Amino acid sequence: MRITAKAKAENRMKILREAANLFKKHGFSQTTTRDIARATGIATGTLFNYFATKEDLVLALVDICFKDAEAEFQQRRRGRETVDELLFAHAAVSLRHLRAHRGYAEDVLRTGAGSSRKNRVTGEAERIRVTHLDTVKQLIGVSDGTSPEGAQKLSPTGLDLHLYWTLFLGVLNFWAGDESPYQEETLALLDQSMKLFVESLEGRQKSSLEVNDGPIPG
Amino acid sequence: MRITAKAKAENRMKILREAANLFKKHGFSQTTTRDIARATGIATGTLFNYFATKEDLVLALVDICFKDAEAEFQQRRRGRETVDELLFAHAAVSLRHLRAHRGYAEDVLRTGAGSSRKNRVTGEAERIRVTHLDTVKQLIGVSDGTSPEGAQKLSPTGLDLHLYWTLFLGVLNFWAGDESPYQEETLALLDQSMKLFVESLEGRQKSSLEVNDGPIPG
DNA sequence: ATTTAAATGTGAGCATGCTCATTTTATTGT
């Protein structure tokens, strides 16, 4: 059982490695699941024992990058003081860790995490989003549900977090097409975006309108 | 020749009508191109003489909405004074005209304007975006290329327009899932977003960094 | 009218993401 589990994990890694190579070489949409299976040395059907959809496969790669980025960020966050410094650093580290996949990112973003048949939705993208936003919440100063003591902190509403994610996606989109050697343009946009977000947060601090998060049924 | 052209236009309209109905009834991804062809009374292949991709078909519907919205907006824009009032009105009218398609908008956005095979990219989405942004540019005060005389106007850089489109897409995404009776939540977000955008514009007026639009090759 | 050429319609067929009944392999029980 132990050995099998380990073998499974190794298979998974091998699939991810081969897929990443093919994606880098030929792009996301030009690489078929059959290609990936063949490169890995397994049958097409087996591939889907490891990843529910082709989209989940890329998202697994993305997830690894985000996790690594998160770890590095937590190690180096000391020294950053202001909220927008923290947010900038957090996002910038993520981008850096994603860099190996930038070549086909546009391709992935364009197919929009979109599958073809039967509208399979696995929620992987959602999970990544929520994880990222959880960290953002903490950086802003509100750790999910607990009330902060003393110092005045910024409390992001659901709309605020939606705005954050929108801005982050905008940066990602730009980044995907930013061919400048170190994506300096993207970093400029990121800086602008994060500052804007914090300004928006601070601006609504006083006139706090209490807008709900989820949609109202009816 | 005249008659034929008219017939073609009518066929096109019929396809659009049937497609819209099916999309509303069953969603975008659950409606097959075969379904649409059958409902219209044409062969599957014929459908693709009118629209290059299934995506183009929805975008044609979207395009109609945007055009109608544009017309209505131009008629009623008098009275709106500030830039953010104009931008808000412009976007809000567009949303209202899109309303009939809101039920499956999430579906469309999720498949991200993403095709499956061979990565067909027709540029329809791009055209819609550019058209919309052109109007935005004018509303801000810069009519493509001509230098304004006298009064100080806001000049959006490429990055600014990227930011605008990002925010607009964010609003669209929220709107797609906003079940409140008249999408009031969406309008609140839109208001916030447009104000934020204008603030961002005004903020950068003085320290004008001259950031280029397109990516730098190399 | 008849011929001709261009435009349009047609549906079998392809590529591909994904499924599932079947086969193969690994683990457990005796």
Next chain:
DNA sequence: ACAATAAAATGAGCATGCTCACATTTAAAT
């Protein structure tokens, strides 16, 4: 060892967006 059972692998096959060689219709020319 061997049988029994659970887990994993397999690849033929399905659904669907789209293509393309051919058929049909239409418009123009004579």
